[in-house]
Amino acid sequence: MRPKTPKGWALIIDDHPLFCDALELTLRAMGEFTEVETADSMEAGLSMLDGAPAPALILLDLNLPDVSGLDGLIRIKRCADKSPVVIVSSVTDNAIINGAIAAGASGFVPKHSGRAVFKEALAEIANDGVYTPSGFVEPETSTDQAQVMARLSSLTNQQGRILELICEGKLNKQIAYDLSIAEGTVKAHVTAIMRKLGVQRRTQAVLVAQEARYFNTLPNSN
Numbered sequence: 001m002r003p004k005t006p007k008g009w010a011l012i013i014d015d016h017p018l019f020c021d022a023l024e025l026t027l028r029a030m031g032e033f034t035e036v037e038t039a040d041s042m043e044a045g046l047s048m049l050d051g052a053p054a055p056a057l058i059l060l061d062l063n064l065p066d067v068s069g070l071d072g073l074i075r076i077k078r079c080a081d082k083s084p085v086v087i088v089s090s091v092t093d094n095a096i097i098n099g100a101i102a103a104g105a106s107g108f109v110p111k112h113s114g115r116a117v118f119k120e121a122l123a124e125i126a127n128d129g130v131y132t133p134s135g136f137v138e139p140e141t142s143t144d145q146a147q148v149m150a151r152l153s154s155l156t157n158q159q160g161r162i163l164e165l166i167c168e169g170k171l172n173k174q175i176a177y178d179l180s181i182a183e184g185t186v187k188a189h190v191t192a193i194m195r196k197l198g199v200q201r202r203t204q205a206v207l208v209a210q211e212a213r214y215f216n217t218l219p220n221s222n
Contacts, residue, residue, distance in 0.1 A: 008034035009053070013045040013076075014061040014088070019111065023059055023088065026115050030122070033057065042067040042075065049079050057122070058085045060105075062096070070103050070149060077104040078157045084125050097136050102146035104153045107131030148211040154196050162189050167206050 010033040014020045020038050027033040033056065039045035042064050049055070058080060064072055076085055084106035089096070097108045107121045110133050121131035132138070155163065158179075165175045172190065176183040194200060197208045 008032070009055045010036045010057040010059070011045060011048060011055045012036065012038045012059045013040075013042065013064065013072075014038070014059070015040040015064055016061070026118055027057075027059075029115065030119065032122070041065055042072045046075065046079055049076075054080050054082045056083070057125075058083050059088050060085055062087060062089045062091065062100075070099055073100060073103050073105060074149070074152050075160065077153060078155070078160050086121060086125070086131070092133060092135075094137055097132060098138070098146055099149050101130060101132070102153070103149035105130075108133060108136070148208055151197050151208065152211075155193060159189050159193050159196070162186060163193055163205060163209055166190070166193075166202055167209050 010027050012020055012023050012027075014023065017040075020040070024036045024038060027036050037048055039048055043066055045058075045060075058076060060073060060076060062069070062072065067075070073085060073087065081104075085104065086107040086109055087097075087100045087105050088109050088111055090111040092108070092110045100108055106125045107130060109117060109121050109131070113133070117133075124131040152160075161179065162175055165178060170178070172183050172186045176186045179186070190202070194202075194205055197205050199205050199208060
């Protein structure tokens with residue numbers, strides 16, 4: 001793979017080939033992105049980010065074959081926390097948009113949007129704003145869902161990985177072996193995870209993690 005230049009590099013993660021191609025053409029047409037990479041799964045996207053400079057932009061679909069709900073966004077933000085991530089989705093319910101913004105998205109663009117909307121979104125993000133589509137109504141108070149997403153997004157990469165292993169039912173000793181770290185280090189991370197999530201038991205932490213997957217009940221449309 002050719003070297004990437006952060007300023008002109010964008011990454012698109014979407015498993016719909018035709019739409020992925022359309023997004024790539026849109027970004028290249030804007031002139032700001034000279035290098036556009038595409039990935040059809042979360043693992044492929046994370047692999048491209050591994051060891052590479054943080055891209056200037058990441059476009060992410062919520063419906064991917066190997067990730068559930070907002071898990072993908074949360075994992076991307078942990079891996080490339082300095083890169084703006086714009087969700088591009090055909091599902092534009094207020095609750096979904098609000099949850100995505102709470103989880104760290106810099107914008108939310110409906111899939112049916114034209115090129116002008118993408119330009120508007122990127123201009124808003126360049127000015128340190130957060131882009132939301134026409135018709136979005138921001139809640140007057142933070143919802144429980146938004147609070148859950150914000151808490152999960154506060155975890156570090158290592159804490160996020162440990163939480164994933166906890167969700168798989170693994171004990172501290174097994175987690176230490178899997179990650180090649182000391183068991184005491186795992187215990188310290190688990191304590192920090194529970195503090196950030198506002199829970200007192202591991203089972204409660206698992207339930208909080210599962211909240212990020214509530215999008216499974218939504219239509220799997222691209």
